[in-house]
Each structure stands twice: as C-alpha cells, then as structure tokens.
Amino acid sequence: MWRCVPILLVAACGAASPEFRGAPVTRLVVDGSVFDVRLRGDLAEAVRVNPQYAPRLGPIGPRAGIAMEQVSGCQVVGVLGDQAVMTGVLDCGGRPKDWALPAATGRAR
Template structure:
C-alpha cells in the first residue's frame, strides 16, 4: 500500500491543471489579472480560463470578472457570458462575423494591469513576463 501512495498522489496532483475535454491538446496562454493567474485556451466561440494559482477562499464573483478579462485579452473577442466556478471558467465569445483573433502567443505568459476606468468598465493593458 505504501508503494502506491506516491503514485496516487502524483496522479491527483496532475489532474488539478487539466483542461476540459473540448480544450485538450490546445496550448495555453498564461495570463495574470489582479492577482489571479489563468491558463487560457480558445477554440471556436469558446474560451476556457483555468485558474492555476492558490487563493484563499475565492468567491466566483471576483474570479468571474478576472477570467473574463483574461479570455477577452487572449481571444481578442468580447466575452458575453462566463460560466463555471472558481477553478475553471468557460466564456462565450462574441467575435463579430469572423473567428477569434488570438492576440497573445500561446505558450507565453502575460501580466495585465488596470490602466483606466471607463464608466463601469476597467481597461487593462497586458505585457509579456
């Protein structure tokens, strides 16, 4: 039994950072928004933001907004709805008439900081890290 414990623990830990079935095999773009770090993947009119950093008891409300910013920055599309939970969020994209315009290089990492508040929307600028 003791010989199986490290193997079981390893399998459980590797499952913590696994994309959903629709996004498997796609490279992730790592984006940090207001202290939350996400691996973002885009396929068709959907985006997935998988939170990869530890945060103490986050509520989905603030995480939802940060995930939406990350998905919008990576896809180049407006995020119309975010579903999911604190760890894994899926966004519905409105890209107009064309496909998503991926604006950040997959496999890279970016940090997004707020630069201006326009009405109820905050504008973010993202730089490679």
C-alpha cells in the same frame, strides 16, 4: 500524542477540460489571479492555477473574462463555471477565428 500527522498538499493544476484538450494554452495574470486560457470555436476556458482564497465565482469571474478577452481579442458575453475552471462565450463580431480547432467527433484519429 500524534504519531502520524496527515499532511495536505495543495498543487495548482492547469489541465484542460476534455473539450479544450489539445488547444494551445496562454498563461497570464489579471489582478493577482493566474489563468491558463485556451480557445476553441466560440468558447474560451480559463483555469485558475494559483492558490488564492476564492470561495465563489463572484470576484474571480470578471478576472477570468478579462483574461479570455486578452487572449482571444474578442468580447466575452458570458462566464460560467466555478472559482477554478470557467468557460466564456466569445463574440468576435463575425471575424474568423484562427485558433478554431475541429470539434471533437468522439472518434479516435
């Protein structure tokens, strides 16, 4: 008999990667996938925060790209990452980006 049954708790975590820490976050849904999107310079980060079967980037990548485009107003020219955290390269056609934050210098401020 089992006296102790291990319990696996799955929780969605929308924490930003170090490069996007401190950037404002926008949450939106694209085709059933929920993303937290952050922008910095010419890059966007989409963190999928809903539990969803996604064994690979394939079906999730294009959704993340759409989310990044909706938040930034720019075209996404490439998406890399895995099924949970994706980084997109933005092409804003030379327009100034008002979300741009100073790049991390490695020094405490």
